[in-house]
Amino acid sequence: MPEGPELHLASLYVNKMCDGVVFSGPVIKSEVSKNPEVAFTCDSFRITATSRGKEVKLTLTPMKSDDDGKRRSKGGQADQHMDIVFRFGMSGYFRFTSEDEVPKHAHLRFYTKEKPRRVLSFVDTRRFGSWQPNGTWQPDRGPCIMFExxxxxxxxxxxxxxxxxxxxxxxxxxxxxxxxxxxxxxxxxxxxxxxxxxxxxxxxxxxxxxxxxxxxxxxxxxxxxxxxxxxxxxxxxxxxxxxxxxxxxxxxxxxxxxxxxxxxxxxxxxxxxxxxxxxxxxxxxxxxxxxxxxxxxxxxxxxxxxxxxxxxxxxxxxxxxxxxxxxxxxxxxxxxxxxxxxxxxxxxxxxxxxxxxxxxxxxx
DNA sequence: CGTCCACGTCTAC
DNA sequence: TAGACCTGGACGG
CATH class of the missing domain: 1.10.8.50 (Helicase, Ruva Protein; domain 3)
Known part of the structure; x- marks a missing residue:
């Protein structure tokens, strides 16, 4: 997939596929990936994406809890949004599928709340890609050739x-x-x-x-x-x-x-x-x-x-x-x-x- | 079978 | 300036 245009198209793909979709539960990392666990879990959250040069940032945003209008943070529930910054290496891409169509090499997975569940997967055959929970745009990278x-x-x-x-x-x-x-x-x-x-x-x-x-x-x-x-x-x-x-x-x-x-x-x-x-x-x-x-x-x-x-x-x-x-x-x-x-x-x-x-x- | 090649970084001698 | 990090497809023997 991955030069600037593909990373941007990936962000468009995520925003299109996840528009109006409610995600739930923890974020699952494959056993084999050496990238960090994503310590985020939430009963209901949304996912949006932006790109900059050769990076994509996913934003996980908890939906407002109805409990007396109060924010909760019990049971590991997130009440703060989380940014995850991805680099795609040579083979990274996102795919949104049903649970039984999750592609091979899906190393980070976000599950929807509805049944049957669907899954947003970060797929990366060669595993040169990386992600960083609570990440920021890599400081040494210059402005985006396309959008800056x-x-x-x-x-x-x-x-x-x-x-x-x-x-x-x-x-x-x-x-x-x-x-x-x-x-x-x-x-x-x-x-x-x-x-x-x-x-x-x-x-x-x-x-x-x-x-x-x-x-x-x-x-x-x-x-x-x-x-x-x-x-x-x-x-x-x-x-x-x-x-x-x-x-x-x-x-x-x-x-x-x-x-x-x-x-x-x-x-x-x-x-x-x-x-x-x-x-x-x-x-x-x-x-x-x-x-x-x-x-x-x-x-x-x-x-x-x-x-x-x-x-x-x-x-x-x-x-x-x-x-x-x-x-x-x-x-x-x-x-x-x-x-x-x-x-x-x-x-x-x-x-x-x-x-x-x-x-x-x-x-x- | 084996060799070469692939959209990219990383870090180590 | 090499390698290391990986999987998998095309091609050669």
Missing amino acids: YKSFRENVLSHLSDRAFDRPICEVLLNQKYFNGIGNYLRAEILYRLNIPPFVCARDALEGLELEDEFEDGKPKGMKREAGDVLRLCHTVPLEVVSLGGKGYDPEKMDYSAFEAWLRCYYVDGMKSVRDHNGRTMWFKGDPGPMAPKGWSKRKLPKKKNPHIQKKSFQREEKLKRPRKKHRRVKPSQVHVKRKIAASKLLQVNTWDYVTFKNALFFL
Whole structure:
């Protein structure tokens, strides 16, 4: 499931499924999970969810007790609400089912009050996910790329002197201190859209971007749909996945084909891939950029298919038949404006190629 | 059967 | 900069 869009879709799922549902009793943890017990029990409570970047927060809210209008706390009854903050690891998701349809690997379960009972489960096959009772958003994670765009942007641009930005842009995009919500498929899709070589220095790619995103309030007339710089795409590309609905990257789901068709680069036939310095596979097209790991050209094109990503050939063909967008080249006259401003404008140009990119760096 | 790979953190040498 | 943490699907022999 899990990059920013999937976490957000999970929160929407919980709110939709649990709307008006009354839960009861203790919260049950599987034997095998090493995560903490959730010491919460209540005769009647509700569950709501919110997301921020790559985290989801469940809020358990006791319903008002009718006992003389007084709050009770006897028998371990909760009278306070409780927040539980989840991270999904590689395989986490929520599911709301009948009691006998609880999925395998449901490691934390919330039971409804009615009979027959239903269950909200946190399912996590690989158990890399975690939860924290009475938790808060992890303090070292930056603002949400989707729902805190302005502060996300400010957080990046005001910390470009941080050594973290010495690294290749593709690796920095996975740094949750600055890009809370970006994961492996999103970084590939974002850099691909702008033709930014993945192993170009992050600071070089980000320096000179304006603090104010000029595309923020509606697009200037005549602007293409995808217009925007890298930071804006870190916002809009994940939102595209949210708008696909369904569950994004979840192969078990019926509407997964919509997500497959949406991918333009990640695991797409004909694209290149390299292991980055952290051993994660970076998918891209064209030049890898100056900071590519040594020996990248020996990259193996995967002979094996990703079990999760198997594009049906008819879908591929459909995609190829789509009219290709005309790639507008930047006219040379546009290129010799001034310094950082020139570069920043260039960085906001919709269609990138490496020549454009190098020109931009040159004028810095 | 065995090897490789997967949407992500973590912490330890 | 390695590993550790896990399960399970695809593919190779």
